[in-house]
Structure formats: C-alpha cells, structure tokens
Amino acid sequence: MSLIAEREELPQLSEFELKLFARQLQLPDFGLESQQKLKAATVMISRVGGLGGTVAMLLARAGIGGLVLAHNGVIEHENLNRMHLAFREHLGKPRIEVFRETLLKINPELKLVCEPDNVTEENASRLVAQADIVVDGSPSFEERYLMNREAVRQNKPLVMAAMSGLEGYATTILPGATPCLSCIYPEPPEYWTVLGFPVIATSSVLVATIAAMEAIKLITGYGETLAGQLLYCDLSSNIFQRMQIEPRPDCAVCGPAAQTV
Ligand SMILES: [Zn+2]
Numbered sequence: 001m002s003l004i005a006e007r008e009e010l011p012q013l014s015e016f017e018l019k020l021f022a023r024q025l026q027l028p029d030f031g032l033e034s035q036q037k038l039k040a041a042t043v044m045i046s047r048v049g050g051l052g053g054t055v056a057m058l059l060a061r062a063g064i065g066g067l068v069l070a071h072n073g074v075i076e077h078e079n080l081n082r083m084h085l086a087f088r089e090h091l092g093k094p095r096i097e098v099f100r101e102t103l104l105k106i107n108p109e110l111k112l113v114c115e116p117d118n119v120t121e122e123n124a125s126r127l128v129a130q131a132d133i134v135v136d137g138s139p140s141f142e143e144r145y146l147m148n149r150e151a152v153r154q155n156k157p158l159v160m161a162a163m164s165g166l167e168g169y170a171t172t173i174l175p176g177a178t179p180c181l182s183c184i185y186p187e188p189p190e191y192w193t194v195l196g197f198p199v200i201a202t203s204s205v206l207v208a209t210i211a212a213m214e215a216i217k218l219i220t221g222y223g224e225t226l227a228g229q230l231l232y233c234d235l236s237s238n239i240f241q242r243m244q245i246e247p248r249p250d251c252a253v254c255g256p257a258a259q260t261v
Contacts, residue, residue, distance in 0.1 A: 002037060002221030003132055003157065010036035011065070021063055027222075034220035035063055041219045042066030042111065044131035046119045046147050048099050050082030050204030051161055051211070052137030057084050058212035060103050064219075066111035067103065068130045071095050072118050082201035119143040124150045133218055135159045135211050139197065141188035145253075148173070148181035152254050157218050161211035165198045166235040168207035171226050171245065172214050175254065178228040183248040183255075203235050 004010070013021070013035060021035050043059055045052045048071045056067055075083070075090045075098055085102040086095070096114045103110055113130055115123060119138065128134055128150040136147045136158060144160070151158035151173065158173040160181060173180050210231065217223045232241045249255055 003218050004037040004040050004220075011039045012036070013039065017063065024062065030220070030222055034222055037220050038063045038216065039065045041133070042068060042131045043215050043219075044068035044127055044134045045070070046127075046134065046136045046143060047071050047138040047140075048085070048095065049079070049137060049139070050199055050201060051163060051208045052135065053083050053085050053099060054205050054208035055135050055137060055161070055212045055215070056099065056103060057106065058208065059215060060106040060110055062212070062216060063107075064110070064215075066113070066131075068113040068115070068127055069096060069099060070115040070117060070119050070123070070127055071099075072116055082199060082204050084205075119146050121146065125154075128154050128156060131156065133157045133159065133215050135161065135215055137161055137208070137211070141185070144181055149253055151175060152180055152258075159211050159214045159218075161207045163199065163203045163207045166200070166203050168203055168210070168231075168233045168235075170207060170210045170214065170231045171229060172218065174227050179245045179247040180251060180254040182253040183251045184230065184245055186248065186251075206233065206235065 024030060025035060041064060043064055045056055048056055048069050056069060073095055074092050075086045075095050079086060085099045090098045094116060096116045100112055100114050103112060115127060117123060124146045134147055134151050134156060136144055138144055147158060152175045155175045160173060161170045214225055217225045228245060230243045230245050252258055
C-alpha cells in the first residue's frame, strides 16, 4: 500500500527529471508513478547528523519533493568523519543552514523547511504536521518519545533508526497497526548514551540507507517495509537479524488507555 495513493493528482516530471532518474526508473516494478509519488511527498527528519543527514541526502538524490529538517547547533570537527552534507569550510557554521545549502545543490527545486532547533514539546506537533512521514535519527530518547507521540497522534508513519559503534537498529511504526517506540522501550535503556557515543561513517550510512529505503517504500508502496519488525545489524560480525515485535497492551502512547485521553 502506498501512502500517496489516495491523492488525486500526482506532479508531472520534467524532461530533466526523467533523465535524472532514468536508472532508478529501471528498477523492476518501480515505475514512473513511484517517482511521481516521491515528488509529491514530504519527509520530516529529526536530527540531521551522520544518520539523519545521510537520510536527507539519499532522499534528495532519489527525488523526494520536500524535507522538514530539525537540528540545532553548528558543524563541529568531530562531525566531519560521517556527515556527507558538510565540509571543512563549514566548521563553526549553523548546521541546518549548511545542510540547506548542500541539499539545494543536489536538487534546487527541493522544498525545504529548516528548523534550527532540535525537537521539543513546542515544535514537535508543527513539524510532524508538515510531513507525510517522519524519520527519527535523534540520539536523544526524550526527542524520540516526542516524535513517537506526535506520529501516533497525527497517524503518520515513523521510521525509527539508531546506531552506536558498529551496531544499528531500525523499525517502521505504523500507528494503529504496529508497536510504537514506547511499546518497544517504555523507558530509555540504561546503556544508552546521548553524547559522545562511538560512531564511524560506515554504520551511520548503513542505518541511514535502511531508513531512507523504508521512507521510499512507504511513499511508493514498493517492496516490503520493517513494519512490526525490528532490524538489528552489527557490522563487526556482519550479523543482520529481523525480530518480530508485539504491541504492549498497556502502552501509554498507543494502547487502549491512551485512546481515551
Ligand atoms: Zn505503543
């Protein structure tokens, strides 16, 4: 099922776009309509670091119509081992502005909303409302719980992607149909570290690739998503596992008790 299926009119592709996307239009069963659906869609990305920034880059390359990005702060030295949208000349500059500039070089027609702040109680609802899908790459469980709550409230698919060291995790949350983040983690895991966690570009790019493809699948209906499944991968041993996850009946966000609030 495609997220954009019910829309009456899909945007046309220009001659330039048809040439630009010629190779992905060759994907079996992908087709012109999938490309038009990508152009019609907007994805919100919480935190554009090594993970979320790479998702933004991949979606821009794939022909997404719009992106809503949220991240505060500036480009720092230790970011440059993994951020494809930033270069040494950008050190000390506001990250969201640097990313805007680079993404518009990839696609000058890309519709961009750039929030120079991380997700908060104040902006979460507004940011999610502007998108068809949310991809969360935040290192903060507090921000992830806000995105989860808003996605469930606004009935929007949420792709959760996380990594640390050489390990990565991803799942796709479909409100009302799959477990939400609070079903999987009612409390933040004790081992989780927000600041200074180890990261090498290979693992953030791997998880970003999975997350971006989940967004593309949700938008176009192409392939099978990770809805209801948690993908775990470990690049140190090349282990890839998919685990079935179940909704938590007493979930405070998506359980029956939450519906009455
Ligand atoms: Zn839940």
